Amino acid sequence: MLLVxxxxxxxxxxxxxxxxxxxxxxxxxEFRAAMSDYIGSDGPVRRARPADIPDIxxxxxxxxxxxxxxxxxxFGCIGNNWPYLSSDPAGQWPGISGVEYLTxxxxxxxxxxxxASDPNSMRRVSYFTxxxxxxxxxxxxxxxxxxxxxxxxxxxxxxxxxxKYTDPWDKRAHYDEDFLDGHDNDLxxxxxEDFGALGQQEFTCVxxxxxxxxxxxxxxxxxxxxxxxxxQEAWAYSIPGFTDFNVIRWxxxxxxxxxxxxxxxxxxxxxxxxxTDKNYWQDDMDLGGxxxxxxxxxxxxxxxxxxxxxxxxxxxxxxSALCTHYNITIHGFSIAxxxxxxxxxxxxxxxxxxxxxxLDARRSSDEGSDGIPExxxxxxRYVGFKSFRSYTGGTPYAQGGIPRTDQQxxxxxVGAAIPTGVDAQGNITQLPxxxxxxxxxxxxxxPWRNVPDGGSVQVTIAFTVALGMYxxxxxxxxxxxxxxxxxxxxxxAVVLKEAALGQLMSKYKNxxxxxxxxxxxxxxxxxxxxxxxxxxxxxxxxxxxxxxxxEPDVTAADCRDALSSGAGRTSRSTDPLETWFDFDxxxxxxxxxxxxxxxxxxxxxxxxxxxxxxxxxxxxxYNYTDNPNRVVPAGDxxxxxxxxxxxxxxxxxxxxxxDCRGYRVWKAANWTRPVGSAGPSDDDWALLGxxxxxxxxxxxxxxxxxxxxxxxxxxxxxxxxxxPPGSAxxxxxxxxxxxxxxxxxxxxxxxxxxxxxxxxxxxxxxxHPQAIDVSRDAAGDTIFESGCRAGRSPCVDEKRPHYxxxxxxxxxxxxxxxxxxxxxVTAFDSTGLDSLHTKMELSGRRSAAEGDLVVxxxxxxxxxxxxxxxxxxxxxxxxxxxxxxxxxxxxxTDPTGTHIDFMGLPRxxxxxxxxxxxxDLVQTLHSEDPVNDSNRTPxxxxxxxxxxxxxxxxDNANDGQARWxxxxxxxxxxxxxxxxxxxxxDAGTQRGxxxxxx
Numbered sequence: 002m003l004l005v006x007x008x009x010x011x012x013x014x015x016x017x018x019x020x021x022x023x024x025x026x027x028x029x030x031e032f033r034a035a036m037s038d039y040i041g042s043d044g045p046v047r048r049a050r051p052a053d054i055p056d057i058x059x060x061x062x063x064x065x066x067x068x069x070x071x072x073x074x075x076f077g078c079i080g081n082n083w084p085y086l087s088s089d090p091a092g093q094w095p096g097i098s099g100v101e102y103l104t105x106x107x108x109x110x111x112x113x114x115x116x117a118s119d120p121n122s123m124r125r126v127s128y129f130t131x132x133x134x135x136x137x138x139x140x141x142x143x144x145x146x147x148x149x150x151x152x153x154x155x156x157x158x159x160x161x162x163x164x165k166y167t168d169p170w171d172k173r174a175h176y177d178e179d180f181l182d183g184h185d186n187d188l189x190x191x192x193x194e195d196f197g198a199l200g201q202q203e204f205t206c207v208x209x210x211x212x213x214x215x216x217x218x219x220x221x222x223x224x225x226x227x228x229x230x231x232x233q234e235a236w237a238y239s240i241p242g243f244t245d246f247n248v249i250r251w252x253x254x255x256x257x258x259x260x261x262x263x264x265x266x267x268x269x270x271x272x273x274x275x276x277t278d279k280n281y282w283q284d285d286m287d288l289g290g291x292x293x294x295x296x297x298x299x300x301x302x303x304x305x306x307x308x309x310x311x312x313x314x315x316x317x318x319x320x321s322a323l324c325t326h327y328n329i330t331i332h333g334f335s336i337a338x339x340x341x342x343x344x345x346x347x348x349x350x351x352x353x354x355x356x357x358x359x360l361d362a363r364r365s366s367d368e369g370s371d372g373i374p375e376x377x378x379x380x381x382r383y384v385g386f387k388s389f390r391s392y393t394g395g396t397p398y399a400q401g402g403i404p405r406t407d408q409q410x411x412x413x414x415v416g417a418a419i420p421t422g423v424d425a426q427g428n429i430t431q432l433p434x435x436x437x438x439x440x441x442x443x444x445x446x447x448p449w450r451n452v453p454d455g456g457s458v459q460v461t462i463a464f465t466v467a468l469g470m471y472x473x474x475x476x477x478x479x480x481x482x483x484x485x486x487x488x489x490x491x492x493x494a495v496v497l498k499e500a501a502l503g504q505l506m507s508k509y510k511n512x513x514x515x516x517x518x519x520x521x522x523x524x525x526x527x528x529x530x531x532x533x534x535x536x537x538x539x540x541x542x543x544x545x546x547x548x549x550x551x552e553p554d555v556t557a558a559d560c561r562d563a564l565s566s567g568a569g570r571t572s573r574s575t576d577p578l579e580t581w582f583d584f585d586x587x588x589x590x591x592x593x594x595x596x597x598x599x600x601x602x603x604x605x606x607x608x609x610x611x612x613x614x615x616x617x618x619x620x621x622x623y624n625y626t627d628n629p630n631r632v633v634p635a636g637d638x639x640x641x642x643x644x645x646x647x648x649x650x651x652x653x654x655x656x657x658x659x660d661c662r663g664y665r666v667w668k669a670a671n672w673t674r675p676v677g678s679a680g681p682s683d684d685d686w687a688l689l690g691x692x693x694x695x696x697x698x699x700x701x702x703x704x705x706x707x708x709x710x711x712x713x714x715x716x717x718x719x720x721x722x723x724x725p726p727g728s729a730x731x732x733x734x735x736x737x738x739x740x741x742x743x744x745x746x747x748x749x750x751x752x753x754x755x756x757x758x759x760x761x762x763x764x765x766x767x768x769h770p771q772a773i774d775v776s777r778d779a780a781g782d783t784i785f786e787s788g789c790r791a792g793r794s795p796c797v798d799e800k801r802p803h804y805x806x807x808x809x810x811x812x813x814x815x816x817x818x819x820x821x822x823x824x825x826v827t828a829f830d831s832t833g834l835d836s837l838h839t840k841m842e843l844s845g846r847r848s849a850a851e852g853d854l855v856v857x858x859x860x861x862x863x864x865x866x867x868x869x870x871x872x873x874x875x876x877x878x879x880x881x882x883x884x885x886x887x888x889x890x891x892x893x894t895d896p897t898g899t900h901i902d903f904m905g906l907p908r909x910x911x912x913x914x915x916x917x918x919x920x921d922l923v924q925t926l927h928s929e930d931p932v933n934d935s936n937r938t939p940x941x942x943x944x945x946x947x948x949x950x951x952x953x954x955x956d957n958a959n960d961g962q963a964r965w966x967x968x969x970x971x972x973x974x975x976x977x978x979x980x981x982x983x984x985x986x987d988a989g990t991q992r993g994x995x996x997x998x999x
Contacts, residue, residue: 021282021439024082024105025129025269026394026403032083034219035130036076040086055134057086060621060679060852060936062143064237066202067244067846068095069466070679071103073235075143075206077132079249079464080105080271088679088851088892088936092272094245094348094466096683096848099675100276102350102466108132109268109445110210110253111411112227112261112452125225126410127210128268130218132231135209139947140183143206146198148610149654151786153181153198156529156604160194162187169534170547170579180232181205199606200236200248201613201845207232209256222406228257239846240609246465246518248355254457261452265387265414266357266460267445269403272350274338278676281342282394285440288335289391289422290429291477292351292512294485296502297326298520305526305592305601308540312594324589329523331515332385334429336440337471348466349474351511355522356461357384357446359544380449380458385427387445388416393438403443414445463518467510474509481505521608526592529602534578537600542581543591548574560586611843612648612661612828618806619824621852622940626956627948632807633957637860638818642666642811645776648828649694650801652788659799660791660830663693664759666811667847669823672854673880674889674898680850681823689813692759692768698790703756714751719765722748740815759809768809775802777943818857818962819870819902820886823849851894852936861961862905865991867984870902873996874967894935897966897974901995903982906961911986913963918979924970928955932964967997 023029033040039057055076056062062073072081072089080091080103092103111126134141152159156176163175177197179186182205184193196205209215211226218224232252238244255261275281300307308323333353338346359380381387390413396402404410412418422431427446434440449458484505487498506513529536537543546555552574559570560583572580581600583591592601618624618632619642625631632643648661666689669681697704724730726742736744750765759768775783784803789796816822829844876899877883880890891898903913903926913926931937934951941947954963967975977999984991 025107038214060850062204063089064247065848066239067237069247070097071247073204075134077108077129078105090679097680098682099678102274104271104273107269110266111414112264122225124411126407131215131224132208133212133215135207143204144181146203147613148198149651150198152194155197173535182207201239203236205234230254230256246463248463250461252459255452263448264452265445265447270352270442272336275342275346282439284339284437285336286339286437286471287391287434287440289431289433291335292333292515295328295330298329306589327589329519339437341470349469350466353463355463358459383427386423389422389429389444391442465514467514469510524605524607526601532602533599537591537593538581540593541583541588541591544582544584545579546572547579559583610654611845614827614845615644615647616806617826618643619855625950626953634855635858640813642824643807644809644826645806646804646808650786650803657789658791659788662831665691665827667825671886673886686847690761692761695754695758714753716749717752718749720747721745722765776805816857818859821854858960858962859904860959861908866905867991869995874901876999900964900966903963907986907988909987914983916981930954
């Protein structure tokens with residue numbers, strides 16, 4: 002099934018997915034030329050499908066566990082402007098809503114090659130499509146993980162290899178040392194055995210700017226690579242307070258073989274606000290510099306940066322704590338729709354520069370009073386922008402528009418273009434424009450000078466959307482200036498300013514989002530005695546330096562040592578421990594405990610984690626015909642939903658507890674695929690049941706049965722109890738009929754539970770775990786996971802088996818053959834903490850993409866009984882007038898959105914031929930034909946084999962239903978008329994007819 006490539010996807014009654022036809026001033030033709038290895042002149046080239054490298058086609062990697070649904074790619078682009086290639090959302094909110102707030106974010110990295118003999122090759126920028134997967138090998142793809150993933154614990158030596166090193170500097174290098182990319186990066190014979198995962202959903206990949214595909218791509222300017230590698234991480238959270246933003250972190254490595262000078266990182270951001278069925282990019286307003294500023298944050302009592310008397314050897318009982326507050330600095334910019342599109346566009350998107358490293362290693366004062374000339378600095382003085390320009394599409398570069406050549410890009414990024422748009426502290430100074438249009442922004446940070454071969458820099462950004470409209474935030478600069486002018490000269494004044502900050506964040510939701518993001522990124526300081534040789538050696542020293550063996554000593558201007566002695570500090574390769582420096586002149590970083598003699602551990606991105614959602618049999622990477630281990634979901638007027646116990650065997654990344662408490666089962670029906678939608682929205686989901694896990698300890702003993710030790714099966718009142726067919730209770734008043742012939746009515750019933758049962762307290766339904774074999778790894782060994790018993794400290798070791806999909810089975814009979822349904826199973830715990838550090842229940846997010854849909858299928862029949870549904874088929878010009886969800890809104894992967902189904906097909910292979918009444922062959926269908934290959938990608942199974950990820954017409958031995966999209970073998974819509982069909986199989990030939998009315 003080929004994808005359809007058009008500039009805009011025309012649909013019935015004028016409905017369509019609008020798109021610019023260009024992104025970052027690159028037209029469709031230019032984009033196809035740049036990606037000619039993957040996209041033909043009229044559509045995608047299927048020869049690149051092994052892992053969709055690069056990830057252009059859909060469904061691809063989409064962050065969707067939070068409220069921001071955003072496509073992640075591996076070719077220098079975050080987002081999506083090509084719905085004819087992928088229906089994935091670019092940056093929709095809230096969830097997959099059909100309302101976009103992003104077109105794309107393009108990565109640009111520039112530098113000076115001091116060895117280049119050609120002046121035209123000296124200053125270059127690797128930009129957008131000039132970033133490609135490292136190779137065409139399927140291993141160089143996007144990888145998916147989550148916080149708590151096996152081998153993915155952050156700041157933990159997962160593979161236990163750091164213990165063999167005596168030098169703390171070497172030990173530090175063996176924590177989270179193996180980036181998740183399918184390669185043995187540390188050459189120890191193991192692959193991805195020790196990496197650091199973040200968020201409840203994370204995608205990682207490696208890109209390079211020097212691949213043959215990048216160098217040979219057709220472009221207006223010849224690409225000259227710098228020899229860079231980018232390790233990209235993108236993650237999202239599903240926990241309260243963290244759901245309205247996604248984070249992208251780029252770690253840029255110099256792989257050129259020589260020093261690179263003046264390295265800068267940045268790119269272009271095209272945030273567009275509005276519903277996808279209109280030209281939503283044409284009426285946006287610029288909000289450069291919103292939100293930005295420095296604000297106080299009260300230190301939590303659990304954060305060791307508070308540094309009370311118990312942490313200072315010379316403290317007295319009356320000493321007050323240090324760092325009761327610390328500063329949160331925000332650097333961001335936004336755009337907003339001008340009028341809210343009739344209350345459809347209710348959010349404002351922002352791009353935030355969250356972090357960058359390393360900071361200048363020779364700074365002795367944050368005011369720059371150390372006397373070091375700017376030309377001699379090795380790195381930025383602050384986390385902040387180096388340059389910024391906001392403009393409407395089509396604005397010439399000389400007038401502040403997008404740079405179109407490497408020379409212009411580099412000039413802009415290093416701040417040589419005047420004006421730079423930022424001040425000396427990295428704050429945006431360019432005033433917002435007052436005209437609506439297609440707003441875009443170009444930004445940079447840096448530069449880092451003399452980056453050695455093998456050296457790296459890291460930049461972290463966040464994309465966030467918050468509730469608000471342009472009219473709500475246009476007075477931001479006035480209100481922020483008034484807040485800045487408030488005095489802090491007395492305790493009363495401080496209290497008043499803190500109250501004013503609360504009011505400011507209440508009015509400006511993007512500020513509240515950005516503040517929460519920076520607090521999360523900054524994390525907290527905690528005690529880690531196991532790291533004591535690798536922690537700060539004095540108060541305020543936050544940066545470790547240690548030359549490698551044989552390298553010269555490093556003398557740096559430590560903030561306070563330089564001010565007191567003028568000499569700074571020196572780190573020597575012969576020293577047994579790394580030397581710590583104070584570069585930011587802040588006692589609230591680099592926390593040290595004088596009484597214990599070692600520092601506190603700084604845990605960044607300190608967020609709670611619910612259990613990961615289990616693997617389910619309806620997911621696209623599981624529910625494919627060629628999967629030999631599949632629990633088939635689609636049945637005759639029923640769906641069998643199955644999942645594994647991954648949630649129960651994944652320990653909490655902070656406590657190491659097995660803290661899963663149960664599952665929620667969700668269903669989305671009546672989905673019509675609204676324009677621009679890539680799957681069900683939040684409003685489409687309905688809760689089928691909440692099943693709590695009966696698995697807990699009474700003292701040291703696992704409770705095997707009962708909640709009450711005196712009763713084998715305690716009686717429990719169930720308000721919506723399900724009686725099986727034939728029960729006498731179904732004839733009583735008030736009983737509600739159920740789809741299986743039984744009924745639902747209130748009842749007091751015996752509830753008998755065994756360890757491992759799942760129990761829905763509302764309906765009384767019990768799901769017993771299936772007796773199946775434990776999962777096995779690639780070597781064939783059974784998989785057991787180790788963790789700690791929930792609620793016990795110190796750790797009480799526990800080992801649990803990991804069962805495959807099929808451990809739990811839920812049967813849904815309230816479905817109809819031929820219609821589309823989605824299912825999601827989310828896991829929850831009860832050991833998380835909210836902002837007040839009180840216990841709360843944390844849960845995963847329900848989500849599904851179009852590739853995850855499941856359709857009940859009529860069973861096979863014997864004899865001559867094949868029929869067509871619907872018959873007659875009636876087409877409607879107005880999609881919204883269609884009487885049911887049988888037909889869907891067309892999109893790029895399904896250009897008609899409609900179908901008829903042949904039901905009652907015989908067992909075994911068959912061929913369907915469709916003719917006009919005059920005998921002309923219209924179309925031929927085979928039992929082995931794919932039906933959803935346009936939105937499915939190949940899948941690597943647990944056995945390491947790569948198989949087609951699509952479903953076939955005959956999806957399993959009991960599948961007696963086949964679908965036809967009313968497209969002829971010549972690629973045309975069929976017209977109204979009477980059609981004849983034949984079904985040829987081992988059982989003989991059957992004939993029938995159907996009618997189409999257009």
